[in-house]
Amino acid sequence: MGAMAFFAGLLLFVMGMGKWQETGSPWWLWGSLAFLLLVVVTALTSRDGGKG
Secondary structure: HHHHHHHHHHHHHHHHHHHHHHOHHHHHHHHHHHHHHHHHHHHOOOOOOOOO
């Protein structure tokens, strides 16, 4: 995962958290947290920069 993909994932997470604050729906909260976990795990497991 490259740096651009990582920051795009963080941006999507922040947007999801904003949607959660707008709506108050727990689906947005848990979906955003699950997405953040996915982004972090992917970033940690692809330390070669996504070239492999």
